[in-house]
Amino acid sequence: MNSSPESTNLLIKTLSTFTKIPVEHIHRDREITELVADSFLLIELMLNLQESLDIALEQEDLEQVHTVGDLLDLLEQRLAGQALAV
Amino acid sequence: MASQLSDNERWMMSFYRYSEITGALFFGRIAALVPAGQLQEDLTKHFADESMHSWYWTEAISELGYRPVSLRNAYQDAYLEAAGLPVNLMEILAITNVFEKRVIGQYSRHLRVPDLNPVIKKTIDRIVEDEKWHIQWINKALKSMADKYGDDTINKKLQKYKKADDEIYGKLLQENQERLQFLFNNTENAGEIRS
Secondary structure, three states: OOOOHHHHHHHHHHHHHHHOOOHHHOOOOOEHHHHOOOHHHHHHHHHHHHHHHOOOOOHHHHOOOOEHHHHHHHHHHHHHHHHHHO | OOOOOOHHHHHHHHHHHHHHHHHHHHHHHHHHHOOOOHHHHHHHHHHHHHHHHHHHHHHHHHHOOOOOOOOOOOOOHHHHHHHOOOOOHHHHHHHHHHHHHHHHHHHHHHHOOOOOOHHHHHHHHHHHHHHHHHHHHHHHHHHHOHHHHOHHHHHHHHHHHHHHHHHHHHHHHHHOHHHHHHHHOOOOOOOHHHO
16 A cells, blocks of 8 residues: 555654654664664654544554554555545 | 561562652653643643652652662553553553552552551552542543543453453562562451462
8 A cells, every 4th residue: 555645754754753763764664663662652653643643543453563664554544534534 | 767677568669669650751751742631631640649659659668767679670561561552542541540440459458468567558548549539530531532432442441451450460479479478468368369
């Protein structure tokens, strides 16, 4: 699945802010836990993304999310679902 | 005031202290992140309470003439492994609800230890009052989230986290059986360490 520029940009920018890793070093195939090793930071990241994108995620949604690409696809799916519901 | 305190009691007080610090740090970060409103206010108060509780234990250990034992793992650390990572505020509050009930249960169990040191009793009595409020505000906040997540989802999460907490507590008791035996050396608590 190809993610929209809106969610891609926001996620990459947010990840960069949280991890202090430059945007150009954050790619789809990078492991989330490699970027965000601190569990509390990961919780904060998820809260921040839901707030920024106005979407709701649950614990179970993240069971299959391992990489930045997986997370982008999930966010894209949620945004598309919301657009359909409007 | 120097007072006789067993190594196990000192470890337990240090464990409480470290868990309260871990809780304060977590709630401080969440309180800093949520938008202004009732939830932010309650989370900030909760953070301040946990922080004060860690001080009460530090003060109590010092009052008894000791220093806290250096610890690296708090009770909450095991939660992420057993219960998974909470990713929204409802899940954070549901986990906290279960955790706070465990805290009250643990402190109540400690209060039943025969000939309990008055400094420990005073500290637990002081903390438990705050813990009761923690459960109240969290229950209220969870109710207010029912429109967004649904009662059924919230109840399922509470059940899931309760199961995880039972596992974590059972493991803690097993791993620290000798250390925690003093909590179970009375008729009321007897047998519980095996449950």
